[in-house]
Amino acid sequence: MSRGFIRILERLGHEVRVVCRLRSYDRTGDQLHQLxxxxxxxxxxxxxxxxxxxDWLPDLWFTYHCYHKAPDLIGPTVSERLSVPYVVAEPSFARRRREGSWAVGHAGSIRALSRADLLLPMTKVDLRGMHAAGSRIKGVVRRLPPFIDTVPFRQANARRFAHRSEVAQAFGLDPGAVWLLTVAMMRDDDAKRSSYLQLADALSRLTAWPWQLLVVGDGPAAPKIRAAFAQFEPERVRFAGALPEDRLPPVYAASDMFVWPALNEAYGVVFLEAQAAGLPVVAGRGTGVADVVLHRRTGLLATGGDAVSFANSMMILLDEPERRAGMGQAGIRHVERVHSEAAAAHALDAALDLAVARRVRREETGER
Structure with a gap:
């Protein structure tokens, strides 16, 4: 997503420079490390x-993603010193983090959010968080939906049948089966590992259906995840490992359905990629997933964390190929209209004007 922001800023004619590479992320909640x-x-x-x-006076400071685990510790100071607008995309506010392991990081993130001229939450959950922060948020707040470059996926969809033959040969899939696809890192954390385990649980209830699952992804939790799928016949589940980005669009387009529980995920760029390639989606209803997948229009959203509900949703689409096809086409239109880089560039261009205007007012009134 951060690379996407650079692309659309450059598309709008801006020169973008990454001027600092400090990593402020603290995964474990170590307050000494945060200090x-x-x-x-x-x-x-x-x-x-x-x-x-x-050496190079910028017109604006742009930060992507600021929250208690990864506060922006530099942007507020630099933007004030240089008197330039300060923008934060994908800000997040969690009141419950004011105390506890991430209290220092939370304080840093609030400092940043309170000084921003423009805040661009990407989900309805984060938009509500900005409102919950109340008077601490003084800048303009505008929701900017997550986005992707749709072109490679649209082009892959146009060559779906050729790609299906290629993918079948590459991974030993049966062209007559219904291909389920999952694209997800295999991190050893609750979100990824638990999602994989729920997917295995749900599929164990659907062995009477002629599906094959292709899993794209790798990581430290790979042995545990592979063990969870060992209950199935070898031809049922194929592990592709990690694939380079340019190989993903053909894999998406060749498949029949994208399936991923998405436990504790913000929204999931993979859902945008799948829909852009013409795939119906079965996902867990949680956090911001409902912001990117339209229930009963571009996919089905199961009850979050419920393997039975997830299995039932997959079963519905396994039984209805025409519905899958209709949802796939609806997904292409939805992502192109709402979540494409073109749509994001248009919205961002207008929002940046608000940031500049806000900064001018601050200078005129002496607000800090």
Whole structure:
């Protein structure tokens, strides 16, 4: 998504430079580590402000994704020192993190969000979070739906039958079966691992149907995940491992249905990719997934965390090929209209004008 923002900013005619590579992410909730990061960032922000003022004065500071585990510790200071608008895309606010392991990171994220001229939440959940932050949020808030470059997926869909033959040969799939596809990293965390385990549980209830599952992804949890699918005959589940990005669109387009429980995921770019390639989606209804998958129009949303509900949703589409095809076409139209880079560029261009206007008002009124 961050690379996508760079592409659409450049598409709008902006010169984009990544000026700092500090990683503020703290996965485990180590407050000492968070304090050290804040101290390091303070020094970096001071030096960066001086360097940019001397060598390359930007018109705007743009930060992607700011929340308690990864606060923006540099943007607020630099933007104030340089008197340029400060924009945060995909901000998140979780009141319950004010205390506990991520309290320091939470405080840093609130500092950043409170100083932003423009906030661009990407899901309805995060939009509600901005409203819940109340008077601390002084900048303009505009929802910007997540987006992808739809062109490679649209082109792959146009060559679906050729790609199906290629994918069948590459991974030993039966062209007469219904191909289910999952694309997900195999991280050893609750979100990814638990989603894979729920998928295996749900599929164990559908062995009477002629499906094959192709799994694209790899990572530290791969042995545990493969073990969960060992209950099926070898020809039922194929593991492709990690694939380069340019090989994904043909794999999507060749398949019949995209299936992923998406437990504890923000929204899932894979759902946009699947729909852009013409695939109906079966997903778990949770967090922001309902923002990108239209229930009963581009896919089916099962009860989050419920393997039986997920299995029933897959069964419905396994039994109705015409419905799958209709949802696939609806998905192409939906992503092109709402979640394409063209749509995002149009919305972002208008939003950046608001950020500039907000900054001008702050300068005129002396607001800090």
């Amino acid at each position: 050290r990061l804040a101290h390091t960032a303070a020094g970096l922000a001071n030096r960066l402000s001086l360097r940019l003022a001397r």
